[in-house]
Amino acid sequence: MPDVVNAVSVVDRFFTAYNAHDPEAVLSCFAPQAASVGPPGQSDNRDQILSYHELIWTAFPDVTLTVWQTITEGDEVAATSMAAGTHTGPFTLPDGEVLQGTGRRATARVCWVFGVENGLIVSQQVFYDQLEVYAQLGLSCPAPVHRP
Template sequence: MDEVVDRYVSAFNAHDLGAIMDCYCSKPVTVGPGGPVEGRSEIASYYTRTWQAFPDMHFTVLRKVVDGAATAVTAVATGRHTGPFALTTGDVLQSTGRYISVRCCWFFALQEGVIVNQQIFYDQLELYLQLGLPLSRLGPPD
């Protein structure tokens, strides 16, 4: 069943939105640092915005652990920030041209060969510092 996760990673690295969406059920839920994203159209929009901000983003899988209908993946995301990127503070960071390399982890709940739930974790502080944001900008909004 975890082959869907392999297809997901390949589709992400190819920036193939159709192939990524084929990995999800009809009513998927994804939860990441920005909060929950529900439904296929919201999830598709998330990937589109991510690739606009980092058009060369690529994941290198470090480890995959499978336990029945659950799969966990650790990876390193790399890419150059060349487009608008929505921060978890609600601000949008315009292109910095900076290269990022950030550790991340995904937990997938799988059912009938598709992703029904995905939890996304990444080191936000590591990412924001690599993008050149000062620590003072990472606090609560004014």
């Protein structure tokens, strides 16, 4: 039977840890076998998931997420949020190029979908408009990256 309270609780803890830029607290929200998919591709364990979040924290050291809404169905939690931060650090683009800090402020609407089992996140999907972020950073549309 799904435990809605624990599902929402761990997702709330994730967002709090993310906004604190606390790697250990973020890791504690994920099961060891957790997987994630988002704009940079797939992550197959919680260390890879954390690595992606740390890349964002490095590029946007003041980034925060403001959660607007969460919707829960069983052990699935969807959340919409606004990410906002200033690009002052290196940001790796999908083609591998590294964009040095521009000093520009960027915001993006983000949708998250989490799967939760036994009080830990086992799956994370992240959706946001990369072109919206690139435009705010002064970039043109990047060439598509083809993955096998």
